[in-house]
Amino acid sequence: MLLVNWRENTHKTMKILIHVIFNPGEANEETTNMVLAELGITEYEHESVVTGMYSLVLEKGDERIQKLIDELNSFENSPILREERIYTKIETDSAELLVLYIKALCGDGYNVYGTEFDKSSVCPVCGSGEVQKSDLIINKFEMGNKDIAVAYSFEIVISEKLAKILSENNLTGLELRPVRHYTTRMKNEPNLFQIIPTCTLPPLASPPSRLVKAKEYCKTCGKSGLFIDPPFYYQKEDLSKVKVCDFDKTTEFFGIKLTRGIPRQAVIISQKVYQILKKNKIRNIRGEPVHLI
Numbered sequence: 001m002l003l004v005n006w007r008e009n010t011h012k013t014m015k016i017l018i019h020v021i022f023n024p025g026e027a028n029e030e031t032t033n034m035v036l037a038e039l040g041i042t043e044y045e046h047e048s049v050v051t052g053m054y055s056l057v058l059e060k061g062d063e064r065i066q067k068l069i070d071e072l073n074s075f076e077n078s079p080i081l082r083e084e085r086i087y088t089k090i091e092t093d094s095a096e097l098l099v100l101y102i103k104a105l106c107g108d109g110y111n112v113y114g115t116e117f118d119k120s121s122v123c124p125v126c127g128s129g130e131v132q133k134s135d136l137i138i139n140k141f142e143m144g145n146k147d148i149a150v151a152y153s154f155e156i157v158i159s160e161k162l163a164k165i166l167s168e169n170n171l172t173g174l175e176l177r178p179v180r181h182y183t184t185r186m187k188n189e190p191n192l193f194q195i196i197p198t199c200t201l202p203p204l205a206s207p208p209s210r211l212v213k214a215k216e217y218c219k220t221c222g223k224s225g226l227f228i229d230p231p232f233y234y235q236k237e238d239l240s241k242v243k244v245c246d247f248d249k250t251t252e253f254f255g256i257k258l259t260r261g262i263p264r265q266a267v268i269i270s271q272k273v274y275q276i277l278k279k280n281k282i283r284n285i286r287g288e289p290v291h292l293i
């Protein structure tokens, strides 16, 4: 299992990792393994039986990336390359705004336990646009002792401890809503809350933000089938015209509308929130600097 270091790196400059994902086909597996060995690439994932996919991570600038691509190009499927930026501590600690990524899950979301949604203004084509009506209902056991986690459709659930910390800091742009357990057991304890960001930022500057439309992209509402290849860029001028809060959401919705999933707006936090989360050692989160241009 390859582990990507999500924490801040100690390099003096931002590090860019290149994820190389490819499927050489079953007949070429042996050759591929030889090529990887010759290049000295020992850490990679290979789902041999299931999909035949290989994935590995190298640092940008590593000459072996091109050599590997050259070798792989002789096979049918060309590799997919994805960049990942690892920012320095100085960069994350000085960014005015950061994209909030939450790595922990607290189980399946609304549809399993009956959270109610208002569907009166959903898109007639893709069905996106439902608005949460009732409190979020989850299986609280799945939260364990985590301070922050996301439910299936990226509803942000936090512990009572974190809710108290956020409330004490007079932050703007968030509403805390109680989270309920799906049965009458654990009616109150533990008290969990959902963070509802209430401020919306203007559209991202794109380009340079790379917005990717999947084949499922809904042309009617634009809320389903959109993805972003980070980083996030905003025009300073656009932000100067709106109220930027401590918790904000993007105008854009990301993800694909599925029976169980709802495309979500990304959550952007202020440096103040980032420092509060860090100071209180809240785990399972990552803040990625937003680029202001």
Ligand SMILES: [Zn+2]
Pocket (backbone or CB within 6 Å): 123, 124, 125, 126, 127, 128, 218, 219, 220, 221, 222, 223, 224
């Ligand atoms: Zn739609």
